[in-house]
Every structure is written in C-alpha cells, then in structure tokens.
Amino acid sequence: MSKKLLLLDVDCGVDDAQAIMMALAAPDVHVLGIMCTHGNANIENVCKNVLRVLKVCQRTEIPVYRGAGASILEEQLNGAQYHGKDGLGDVPDCNAPGLEHLQAEYAVNAITRIVTEHPGQVSLVATGPLTNIALAFKMDRTFPSKLKHLYIMGGNMESRGNVAICSEFNFAADPEAAYIVLNHFACPMYIATWEYCLRHVLPWEFFNEWVNQGTEKACFMKKITAHSEKFAKGKQGDREMYFGPGFVSCDSFAVAAAIDESVVTEYIRYGVSVELQGSVTRGMMIVDTLNALQKENQAFIMTKCDVEKLKQLMMSALK
Template identity: 40%
Template sequence: MTDQVHMIIDCDVGVDDAQAIMLALAMPNVELVAITCVAGNVDVDKVCINTLKVLEVCDRLDVPVYKGATSAILGNIERAEFYHGQDGMGDADGIAGPDLTMIKQEVAAIALVRMVNERPGQISIAAIGPLTNIAIAMKLDPNFTQKLKNIVIMGGELEGKAAAFLTSEFNFTCDPEAIQIVLSGSHCPVDLLPFEVCTNYGFSSDFFEDLISHNSRKAKFIKAITAGSLEKDLRRAGQYIPCDLYAIASLVKKSCVTRRDHVHVQVELHGSLTRGKMITDWNKKVSQDHNINIITEMDMDSLKVMYSKTV
C-alpha cells in the first residue's frame, strides 16, 4: 500500500514545474496542501499566473496558491526564459489568463510557517525552484524544519554538466545563500535530486509523442507548453528531461528511488566561476555530519507509469 503524502510544492513554475504539479494532482495518495511561488525561471508574478493555469487545466483551483520571494536573498535575479519562454510556459498560444484574485494575500514564507505549525510532522515539501521561500521560513521559525516530515530538492549538480551555467545548476545559482541556509540548517530528512541524475532518466521522443497524443485537455496543454523545450532537449540530449517531475515522483512513490547516497553537502558562495556550485564531501574532509541524501538512481519503469498519469 502506498503511503499518503501531504505535500506543499514550492516552485518557480516553468514547463517542467507545470508537469510536476500535474503529476502530484494525478496521484490518489497525494494531498496537495498548497503551492508556494518563488521567482526563478520567470518573475514571481508570472509564476503565480502559470500556477493558476496549471490548476485550472486540472480542474483543481481549490488548491491555495501563495506569492513569495521576488528575488534571491541578496537581491540577485536570474531567469530562464531561454528554456521556458518569456512567459515561463513556452509562450504557448490559446491558454486563457487566470483570475489573479485567487492568489492568497498571505506571503508564501509566512504561509509555509503557519501550515507546517498547523500540521507538525505531516507535511512534505517538494522544492523544485530556488529555495528562497524555504530559507526565509527557516529564519522566521528556527524550528520550521523540525516540524516537517521531509524535503526533496531538485537542484545542484555532480559533474559540472548542468545546462544553464558554467559549473552550477540553475536553482542553486539563483540563490546560493538560500541553498546554504537550507542544506546546513535542516533538521528533517532531505533528499536532493541533482541535474545529471535527471538526465540519466530522460524520456524518448516516441514515449513523449505518445503521451501528448491523447485526446485530453491535459495532454493538449502539455503539448502546447513543451513545444520549445522539447526541441531544445532533443537537440542537446536526444531525450526529453522534465527534471522537476522526477522530484515529485520520488516523494509520491518511495520505491521509485532505487539508490540514495548519504553525504555532507555545501554550496560555494564566493567563487567567480563556481558560485552556486554544489560541493559534496565524499571523502569526509570537511565534516562527519552526513546531512543530505543524494538521489543517484531511479526506476525508469515507475517513472514512465507515473508520467503517463498526468494526461
């Protein structure tokens, strides 16, 4: 029997975040408690709009949405329109604009603290964007992570092969200080899914084309928003890689992850070429405190089954 998951998704909704949300909503063992929005792939106002678009196509506008940080903790701004389009949703035509009055007035970090305090030990956070909101919540409530069930983070890199920057993955580059706050200060189990691991479990073009060929509103939605990013992935890697979807899958079904390596992880904050780079202390040179579970292997068959449920 699959365990019930009470999930908050903290995200910067672009093309893969949208599909990650759709996966969470499609799984019967998931209660999507809320979605908190953070600046990242696009600015946070566009993230809020995109979140509501996803909820609308899934007929789940009952899920509360909170607007969060507009920039990194130090005010830095990185964007990924080169992959997700100017609107973050592939600049797809024919997707109606949502009712923005549905965005809750409570600030995301404050809402995170409140929701976790209301349900101590129950909430899992899927952090699939920059970690600014979560870092702020940890500063607002020093016991915040002690009351979480667990966190899964999509971000970082193991081999310096992340597509967006020279040595660091996009989510880590957006707000390295927030990453360091979360990695060094969390008091709940933390799973981290690096970029290169996602690339090991890409979906073939045949599988993806079959997925979006379904005559459903959700399949047509995915087809519309992924047109540009699919082309980029196929040209670069020969497969489609919706990274954020894997993070949700790892929370939804534990057996989807077949290997985790326990290691101390930090992030570089100062290097002119390496700011935001994930540092894994495999040789125990810095610390004996192995604080992070790095997801290194996943079950491709399970991923395919779960991905198919989004449409």
Template identity: 40%
Template sequence: MKTTLIIDCDPGVDDATGLLMAFAASNIDLLAITTVGGNVPAERTARNACILRQIAEREDVPVFAGAARPLVREPAGAGEFHGEEGLGDMAPFVPAKGAEDEHAVDAIIRLVMSRPNGTVDLVAMGPMTNLALALRREPLLAERLKQVVAMGGARSEGGNITASAEFNIWADPDAAHEVMQSPVPVVMIGLDATHQVRATEERIRTIEAIGNASSKAVAGMLRFSQRVERTIVGWDAAPLHDPCTVAYVMAPELFRLRPAEIRIEAQSDLTRGHTAVEMRGDVLEARHLWAVKADAEGIFDLIGETLANAGVKA
C-alpha cells in the same frame, strides 16, 4: 497512505509537468502551491501556477505568491528554456482564480507549524528563497517538516548554467546554502539523476494519447523542451528535471540515493552555486540524500498513469 505536500516552484515548463502530476495524484494531499521568482519573474510564476491549477480543475488547492528576488543577488531568469511567459508554446490567459493574499513564506510556516511533527513534505522545484526565508522566520520549521525534496545541483554531470552549477541552486545560492546548513532533512535530485530521464518522442506521444487537458498540456510542454534542447544544447531528447521530485514523493523506489553532506558555494563568482556533494567517509548519519540513479521508464509510466486520472473526482 497519502503524502501531505506543499510544492514550492517557479513554473517553468518542467515545473508545469510536476504540478499537473501532483494535481492528479491520488496518493498526494496537496496543501498548497507556493511560487517564487526563478525561471521567469515572480508575477508570471504565480499566474502560471494558477493557470495550471485551472487546467487540472483543482481550484481547491490554494496558490501563494512568494519572493520576487533572491536573498542578496539580482534576479536571473531562464526564459530561453521556458519561453518568455514560462509556459513554452502555451498562450497564457488570466485564470479565473488568482493567488491568495497571504505571502508564500507565511503560508509555508502556517501550514507546516499547524500540523504534527514529521507529517508534511515540501517539494522545492525552483530557487529555495521562500524556504530559506521561512526557516529564518521560524527555525522550528526544520524540525517540523518531514523532509524537503529538492530539484537542484550537479556532481558528475556538471552544471547547466556554469561548468559546475545547476540553475535552481545558481539562481539563489545563498538561500540554498542556508537550507542545506539547517537541520531539515533534504533529498536532492540533481542533474546526475534527471539527465537519465529523457522525454523521447515515443514517451511524449504516449502521454499525448491519454487525451485529457492535463496530458495534452504536459505533451505540449515536453515538445517545447525537446525543441529547445535540440536547438540550444544539441540533445535529441530533453531531460525531465523538476517532475522527478513529485515522482520521488509518489514512488521513491524509482530512485537510488546515497547519504551525503551537501554544501553550496555562495562566495566565488567562478563557482557560484556549485554543489559540493561529499559521499566519502563517515556520512551514513548525514541528513542529506543525493540521487545517483533514476528509473526513466518507471518515471514516465508513473506520469502516464497519474495523468490518466486528471480531472477524475474521487
């Protein structure tokens, strides 16, 4: 049975890997890609999504551009980890097909509300600005969505922007706070899990050897990330963040989750974007799930198996 999915993202080299996986996945009915300003400015994230769609030969999937800035904060990018254009070493080009005229927030509401309750998943790979705005405009969206699977946050691993904050949450903590306070069920895959999933040289070579356009693009993104991580952070193999959301949608058995109550710090500058993940006490009925373990070998096997089908028409 296929998962009906919307991906909200800010490509971004790791977003690119997640998107190319989703474009190639036989068990995903991809309704749309919506984009938001985050890793790079909004006009680039929308363009990048269209470029990746063209590489995957999936022009049937519409792209909708969304929020250019956080709810109340100034935009903050992460170009040092994604390249100035957001595509690592890949030279951007003008895609044959651009984004649709409809705003991402309107598209999310329309696509979800036109379908039966509990039939659409939404993957959030970037700041949650679009989703927060959609929930403001149509509160019933929280009941209509099956779940939100978000890459964001940190607990035991600490942050990658500040001592306790991960970038996607830190970039728009107010939006993340509104989403986590809403009734929508959220699976959050943060650094505690994604730091377990490392793009080693052997894994990159295996993906590269598949030999199609999508696998070559993914291998290029992973090599860029590997070089950046070695230079800036000092790690030999870069962690794979955003694609873990798509991997979870495709194969949830690759992750171990714990029920939690997750709250977002949006007041203090010192702890801006901190994810307070409460797993003690009576949280078994909590609507949030926090990823504590990821099967790295299984995830990279899934990436390879999925990309091997890229460009193959059913």
C-alpha cells in the same frame, strides 16, 4: 491509509507544470498548497502559470501563494530560453485565471504556518530556487524540525552545470538560499541533481505518446512544451549533448520521489553544502565524500531511478 501531505514550492516553468500535474494525479497525495518563487519566469508569471495549471486540472481549490520575487541578494536569473518568456512556452490563454485568485498570505508565512499546523506530517518539494524555504527558516528556526521530508530538484554532484560551468539553475539563481537550506535543515533531505535527471533522460518516442493521449491535460501539455521541445532538439550549441538524446523533465524527478519512494532505487548519502565565493564555482553543490564537514544530517542524493515507474506517474498525470 491516510494521504501523504505535500507542499510544493515552484518557479512554474514547463517542468514544474509537469511535476505539479503529477502530484495532483496521485491518488494517495493531498497537496496542501503551492508556493511560488522567482526562477524560470518573473514572480507574476510564475503565479499565473500555477493558477493556469490548476484550472486545467480542475483543482482550483488548492491555495496558491506568492513568494520571493528575487534571490536573497536581489539577483535574478530566468529560464526564458528553454521555457519561453512567460515560463509556459509563450502560448497564452485569454481565459486563464488572474492574480486575484492568489491567497493574500505571503508564501513564506504560509509555509511555516501550514507545517506548524501539521508537525512531522508534511513533505516539502522544492522545484525552484530555495529562496522561500531559506526565508522560512530565517523567520522560524524550528521550521525544519517540523517537516517530515524535504525533496529538492537542484544542485549537482559532479560539478556539471547548465547555466554556468559548475552550477545548476536553481542553486545558481540563489546560492545563499541553497547554502542556508543545505546547512541548516535537519529533516531527511532528498536531492534530485542535474546529473541524476540527465542520466534518466526519456526517449522522444515516450514524449510523443505522453502528449498525444487526447485528453485536455495532454493537449495543454503538448501546447506548452512545443517551445522547449524545439529548443532541446536544436543542434545549436550542442544541445543534444547538453540534454542527452531525449526528453528531460527535471522537476518530475523530485515530485515522483515524494509520491512514491520506490521510484528511486539507489542513493548516495553525504554531507552537502554550496560554494558561494568561487569565480567559476559559485552555486555549485559540494558533496563531502571525505566527511571533512562532519555533518550530522547527511543528504540522500538520488543516483538511480526506476524509469518505468516514473513513466507511469507521468502518463497518469495527463489522463
């Protein structure tokens, strides 16, 4: 059986690294390239982080492309509080690959080129702000129709936010890009929302087993997650209520669904959009339960996960 073809579009923080390593470890998956975007860290650090992950996984042959350094409106959020200032827990490696290892081609151009070379065969997994993907659509309006699937980690289904009252980080970081993608992509679209991730929080006991496997990958993961583990376990600002009583690897949920569709055991299907104007709701994902938007292409919103299968994929990622 031929391998699944994936493109990854990431803002490489700690959970993006986890998701990338999961994709690389899947035996029936071929990662065609990794596109970098702003988000958890600035674009230079995002690129460095991806190259660093590939080196640890001994997969430096996978091309890495630099993409958008800010949102469509030139705004920036960052996830330093959780991910560290550099995006990977502020534990630098003096032997990490430099930016000279990036491809010369811009990420947005590479996305449209690669998908055009493999029409109907490539699934795109987006674990950061959707800027590169929205710009790819602006460059080539036929681009969405050439995708096999689009998997997104982002948005929310119950107006629960994490960087604002009603908006999740990836959508809040570029609401216009999220609006473009959710309203103009006709390929099957699967969304792992913030609430979906929180509902399937993993026990800290599993986390400890996961990062203490003794392999080079596990030691790397233990090092880069120390900062976010400390933050998540902190009591200031009711963080346990915020994250739940355990470990949340948001981006892994989207990649797991792309690797093995049986990981997601239940979806709801509705038209979706994004609020752009609200004073407290900008960036919030709109779930059209009344079908008022009359959308032909409705998104598959993940609601239930086979947590044991997710754990198996995560364990395999660090072997």
